[in-house]
Amino acid sequence: MTQKEHYYPVHFLQAMTTIWQREITRYRRDRTRVVSTIVQPVMFLIVFGSGFRQTLATGLGMDFLAFMYPGTIAMTVMGVAFFSTVSTVWDREFGFLKEVLVAPIPRTAIALGKTTGAATMASVQALILLALAPVIGVELHPARIPLLILYMVMLSLSVSGLGLLVASLMKTTESFGIVIQILIFPMFFLSGAFFPLTEVPQWMEVLSNLNPLTYGVDAFRQVILRGDIPPEVAHKIFLYPLPVNGLFLLGFSTVMVLAAVIAFNKKS
Amino acid sequence: MDIIEVKELTKRFGDLLAVDHVSFTVEKGEIFGFLGPNGAGKSTTISMLATILTPSGGDAMISGFSIRRQRDAVRHSIGMVFQDPSLDNRLTAEENLRFHARLYGVPKEDYRRRMEEVLRLVDLWARKRDIVETFSGGMKRRLEIARGLIHYPDVLFLDEPTIGLDPQTRALLWDYVLKLKHDRAMTIFMTTHYMDEAEYCDRIAIMDHGKIVALDTPANLKRQLGGDIIRIESSQKDALQKELEHKLDTPIRQEGNALQFEVADGAKFLPRLLQEVQTRVEAVELRKPTLDDVFLSLTGRNIRKEEAPDQGQGPARGRP
Ligand SMILES: Nc1ncnc2c1ncn2[C@@H]1O[C@H](COP(=O)(O)OP(=O)(O)OP(=O)(O)O)[C@@H](O)[C@H]1O
Ligand SMILES: [Mg+2]
Numbered sequence: 001m002t003q004k005e006h007y008y009p010v011h012f013l014q015a016m017t018t019i020w021q022r023e024i025t026r027y028r029r030d031r032t033r034v035v036s037t038i039v040q041p042v043m044f045l046i047v048f049g050s051g052f053r054q055t056l057a058t059g060l061g062m063d064f065l066a067f068m069y070p071g072t073i074a075m076t077v078m079g080v081a082f083f084s085t086v087s088t089v090w091d092r093e094f095g096f097l098k099e100v101l102v103a104p105i106p107r108t109a110i111a112l113g114k115t116t117g118a119a120t121m122a123s124v125q126a127l128i129l130l131a132l133a134p135v136i137g138v139e140l141h142p143a144r145i146p147l148l149i150l151y152m153v154m155l156s157l158s159v160s161g162l163g164l165l166v167a168s169l170m171k172t173t174e175s176f177g178i179v180i181q182i183l184i185f186p187m188f189f190l191s192g193a194f195f196p197l198t199e200v201p202q203w204m205e206v207l208s209n210l211n212p213l214t215y216g217v218d219a220f221r222q223v224i225l226r227g228d229i230p231p232e233v234a235h236k237i238f239l240y241p242l243p244v245n246g247l248f249l250l251g252f253s254t255v256m257v258l259a260a261v262i263a264f265n266k267k268s
Numbered sequence: 269m270d271i272i273e274v275k276e277l278t279k280r281f282g283d284l285l286a287v288d289h290v291s292f293t294v295e296k297g298e299i300f301g302f303l304g305p306n307g308a309g310k311s312t313t314i315s316m317l318a319t320i321l322t323p324s325g326g327d328a329m330i331s332g333f334s335i336r337r338q339r340d341a342v343r344h345s346i347g348m349v350f351q352d353p354s355l356d357n358r359l360t361a362e363e364n365l366r367f368h369a370r371l372y373g374v375p376k377e378d379y380r381r382r383m384e385e386v387l388r389l390v391d392l393w394a395r396k397r398d399i400v401e402t403f404s405g406g407m408k409r410r411l412e413i414a415r416g417l418i419h420y421p422d423v424l425f426l427d428e429p430t431i432g433l434d435p436q437t438r439a440l441l442w443d444y445v446l447k448l449k450h451d452r453a454m455t456i457f458m459t460t461h462y463m464d465e466a467e468y469c470d471r472i473a474i475m476d477h478g479k480i481v482a483l484d485t486p487a488n489l490k491r492q493l494g495g496d497i498i499r500i501e502s503s504q505k506d507a508l509q510k511e512l513e514h515k516l517d518t519p520i521r522q523e524g525n526a527l528q529f530e531v532a533d534g535a536k537f538l539p540r541l542l543q544e545v546q547t548r549v550e551a552v553e554l555r556k557p558t559l560d561d562v563f564l565s566l567t568g569r570n571i572r573k574e575e576a577p578d579q580g581q582g583p584a585r586g587r588p
Contacts, residue, residue, distance in 0.1 A: 010373035018370040026358050095354040099415075102320050103371040104343035 015105035019113025020120070023087060027121055037121070041076055041129045066228075067237070069138045070220030071193025073129050074213050077152060078159050078187065080125045082180050084118035085163030089176045107261045111164060115257055118160035119153065126152040140224065148223045154249040155216030161256025162212070168263035191217045192239070212252045219245035271296040271423060271455050272317070276326035279312050286312045288478035289326065294423075294457060299449055301469030302459040303559065309478040310459040311351050314427050317457070318348045331422045344372065347416030351427040351459075353408060357401040361392055361411050364400060365418055372419035386414040390444060406437035413444065424448070426458040430465065442468055463559040472559070474566060481566045490557040494518075496534030497561060498541075501526045501551040508547040515544070530557070 027033055091097040100110055130148065133140050140148075163180070170176040188194075190204060191213035200208070208214045218239045226234070240248075272294035279287040287309040294300045302310045315321035317328055319339040327334055333341040355364055362383065369379050387393040390410035400408060409429065416424055426445070430438040446468065448454045458469070466472050466486060473483040482489060502508045505527055512520055512527065520529045531537045534554045542552070 010371060014373070015371055018367060022356070022359070022363075022367055025363065026356070029358055094357065095350065095352050096356050098320065098350055098352075099354045099368070100371070102318055102343060102348050103368070104340045104373075105371055 010105050012106060012109050015103075015109035016113040016116070019100070019110055020117045023084070023114065023117025024120060026087065027084070027117075037080070037125050038128060041072075041125065041132060044072060044076070066138055066225060067221075068193070069133070070224055071191070071217050073126050073152065073220055074155060074191060074193055074217045075188055076129055077122045077126050077156050077216070078184065078213060081118050081122035081156050081159035082163045082184065084121045085114065085160055085167045086173060086176055086180075087117070088114055088164060088167035089170050089173050092171065093173060101264070107264050108257070111168075111257045111260045111264065114167075115157060115160045115164050115253070115260075118163060119156035122156035122160065123149075123153050126156070138224070139228075144223050148220065151216065151219040151223065151246065151249070154246060154253070155212065155219075157253040158212035158216070158249045158256070161253045161260065164260045165256050165263060168260045187211050187213050190214065193217050212249055215240065215245040215248045215252075219249075269296045270294065272300075272328065272330050272457065274313075274317070274326070274328040277313065277316060277323055277328055278325035279309070279316060279321065280324040285478050287316070287323075290475075290478070290480055291326075292473055292480060292483055294455060295470075296422075296455055297449070297453040298470040299445070299456045299458070299468060301466045301472040302457070302475055303461065303463070303466045303472050303563070304459075304475035305461060308475040310475055311427055313475075314348075314425050314457070314459060318346055318425055319343055344419075345422045347419065347421035347424040349409075349412045349416045349424070349426045349429055351431070353412075355400050355408055355412060355415075358399065360397050360399055361387070361403070362396040364411065365415055368415045369418050374419050382418050382420075386417045389417070389447070390414045391440075406433050406440075409433060409437075409441065410444070413441070417448070421454075423455045423457055426456065428459055428461070430460070430462065438462075438465075463563070466559050474563060476567045482562070486559060489559065489562045493557045493561055493565060494530040495532040495557075496537075497528060497530055497555050497557050498534055498538060499523070499526050499528045499553040499555070500549055502547060502549050504547050508545070508549070511545065511547050515541075 166179050190208040190211050270293040274292050277290045316323045319342050330342050331345040473480045518529050
């Protein structure tokens, strides 16, 4: 044992999945979080499905519920993804981050493990919402579900990446919470989830063009509604070609993860 | 063979020179101790050696790898037990070990055997399925040590491994550490500010204000003080000091209401002295020098005085 038996290079993927797996294990062990994953979308849909449908008239030329449903998914994904990346701040506060940072693994594997961990939890939440679609009267063509899941995962990765970047810059849970609070509302309102972004002031458009949620909501909407609504309505509410949405989300995730890696290196 | 070579290692935090051009070597298989008061720069040095803090200057080689240029190789070669807790309290003991083993690339087929080996070493085998949150402070510390060993490092760094532990647990931990040294010839680099623990080390470096002020075996360090320490209490200590200074040619220090000095062979010297001395003497004490005395003579301060007032139990373990 004095002489090292072998010199094992740790594979990038193994390091990343180890980090990822710990996130999942911790999540499964936290009953409150598991229960809230299921309860939160159900509650939302009950309120939303029964109340809004009658009270909100729309000038969209389409069912308001169908218009809102993609936004609901996006909002849920955003909430869970952000909340899950707080684990990095906890790790720093409770000292576990040192154990990770002293290990012979690339920082990028750490950041990707953390991001995919949070994205997994967010995607699971989105899948539950997807399963609830028939209950509130949104019809989904089974053939579109794989594409929808793909975009859910991409949105989850983008928001988790942003959350990780914030987490890697923050020392305490409190400051992380404040920054996330500040981010959540503008991100949601500038995403087009509640009102279409085709007729908004220029400054809003610029901000919404940088908002990953915009692309997520747009993609969800197109996948769910395409072909079911008249072309002139589609022209009014759809923003980008579907692949553009995908590319933006992937690009955004990449930039965020890289920025988080740089922040990690700076901090230590 | 030197397994650690430190050259002019320096760390600045703004204006503060936390580690000041420190150079030393550690031999393979020895227990090397860093001794010094709070804020001396012990943890900062260890953090640089463990590659989690970038030096402001200088370099160090561990197992032949540079801590600046070959970080991953260094990280593979070392095990680290941090001063502050670093376990995942929500995972079980075994899960904490598995996480670590996978990050260090321990082969799957070796993992079970090694996990059992290190958990038995620290007497936690029976608790392997328990969530760490339910562990006592001492059990957590032992688990951290087991974790630091599971990838068979060349060097194990222990930053104040016994802080906040009760005396029995401290003694047990030392049993483990000595067992590691004897059974596996592992190199152990530790910091402490318990003088009695420093006695277990093969060599110790005394650190103060970011500098190493002495480095030798505990015996040699104490020998430097010149044999035995004699302490005499007297109600007329000023008069006594004058008389003694007249008779002896060693420096005599006042310590509270007593006088203290060092002589070569105290057992023979003391009876002679007491026959001759004129001034009234209340009590005499003859003892071997401790590392405390070494520290005092090197820095002019007592290491204990630097600590928190509740030093009886040892300082609490937590984030600074
Ligand atoms: N991240 C940091 N930023 C600024 N100053 C620091 C930082 N870390 C340590 N210091 C300072 O560097 C000096 C050395 O600290 P260090 O933690 O190495 O001491 P130590 O010998 O380990 O003390 P202790 O016995 O209390 O653990 C202290 O004055 C401390 O305040
Ligand atoms: Mg320290």
